[in-house]
Amino acid sequence: MIFLVEDDPNDVFLMERAMRKGNLNVPMRHAKNGRDAIEYLDAAGKQTDPAAFPVPTVIFLDLKLPLVHGFDVLRWIKQQSTVAKVPVVILSSSLEEEDRKKADELGAQKFLVKPPTSESLVETLRELSVHN
């Protein structure tokens, strides 16, 4: 399951479309701000109801999020016991070196520039399954 944390509905639509175009028929869950993301991942981490709150296989995380910033979500994720193991792919409109460096420092697996093409999504998922 792909967990997408993204506030812009257009980006969500285009992401889903890209997945379809790449024939990636993976279920996707979506949180539209940092707080909701943490809430879900917290529940999933506790594994009290894995059917309702499955732990994702990969997290696509936007940086500019309302309520809690993407980097803070990332930091939180990496402090958790179960969810920390889930690879995180940063999606950003930012081209800034500093953001890339910080994502790296905080433990993100990959950094993609929005909107991701279906090719780059396919390649990313392939890379991450190899690691998994």
Next chain:
Amino acid sequence: MNIAVLAVDPRIPWMTSAQHQIEPLHVNGTAENERLGRNRHLAALVDFSDDAIISKDLNGMIQSWNKGAEHIFGYTATEAIGQSITLVFPKDRFDEEPEILSRIRQGERIEHFETVRRRKDGTFIDVSLTISPIKDDSGRIVGASKIARDITEQKRAEELRRRFAAIVESSDDAIISKDLNGVIQSWNRGAEQMFGYLASEVIGKPVTILMPEGRTDEEPQILARIRSGIKIDHYETVRRRKDGTLLDISLSVSPIRDNSGKVIGASKIARNITDKKKADAEIQRAQHELAKMNQELENRVEARTAQLNKAVAQMQEFSYTISHDLRGPVRAMQGYANAMLEDYSDRLDEQGREYLKRIVRGSDRMDQLIRDVLIYSRLAQADVKTDFVSLDELVQDIVDQYPDLHAGDVEIIIRKPLLPVEGHHSSMTQAVSNLLSNARKFVAPGVTPRIEIWTEKRGNNVRLWVKDNGIGVMPMFQSRLFGMFERLHENEEYEGTGIGLAIVRKAVEKMGGTTGMESDGVNGSSFWIELPRPSNLHTLSSV
């Protein structure tokens, strides 16, 4: 026998007949003896007098010549007796003698006649003469006696006194003298003008009449110091004029001493400093005003600068935020338009597809513009710290990594080694990338871009050149080239945002360098970036 003691005073008339006759006063004993005794006494008095006592006959021949005459005129009695009296006359005074003799013959006395005589050594002396007829027993005038007093010193002293008095009188400063009781003794014209009192109104009065209330105790203090012989210099105080007005003065007071050196009074010189004090006060006030105004101005400038800085910061934040926030919608536009082109192109006619393509192009362009504005405003806000930058590495990295530079045939020649600079790595990367991108872009259709890159030393700086074989820039357009949103060509010819070179200039400015270009408008362009050589701190560790 009693001898009348006579005062040897040439001013007493009967003394002139001393050599011949004397009226006996109180005589006891033989008249003859007494007469001889008296004569001897008188002769001694005459002989040893300080004054010159001379007698001559009616032809002016010298008959007697006392010690005083020897001393005053320098001739001994032997040398003088028998000579004409004109022996001691200066040449221009010879005609005084006939005049004197004629008056003597008439029995006249000449008293205190001031004239000039000549000494044996040729020097001239001022003398005061008293000349009286000498009578024989029968009362007939037979000669003249002259008493001459050397008044040279006296005259000199008088001359000095006169000169001094003239100086005092003509001075504009008030010059006043007083005795040790503070009573005014002298008062010059300057004092009359300064204080408004005539000399006659103040001489004999205490000097305290000039002092306003509260200042009268200055007098005992001044007198105390004067008595001890201490001068007072430039003592600033206040005095009162006759009409009651006050004036600021500067006083100098000196002790006056008599011949024995004893302090007998004081001389005061007073200078009116009212105007000066007024001027000084004015100056001080003006300076104070100026300082105040300066401070006000500085405060205002500070406030304005703070305001300005705040406004600039707000603008930069605004342009950054808005550019950032615009990217979302632009991305959506691009995304949906592309999606439509991909998914619905078969259901669209040529026109419909064309519209969509234009939407895509438009939003691409918008995105590019926004990204350039973002880059620019990030650069403008950044705190750039410079460091050692190897241009060899930097340029090679750009050439290797930037996709633009590989699209199609591009010939890039780097004349290594490129000199290192003191700069900022990412800013320099941005600037050089933009220059290279331009160099590749602005070529005539069908021409393969050829870019040459090299560095040269310029004093303490290094200049990086990027030369292309492109379309060049006409000299008349060169000045605006680095401006914001400046474009010299239509989008159809060469795409661009018009921010590329503004970014180059901003980046280079922030690193403390300069940038420019050369072109004849036809044969390509050469752009340059000049930065300082790496500072010594780095070069040591760079190897």
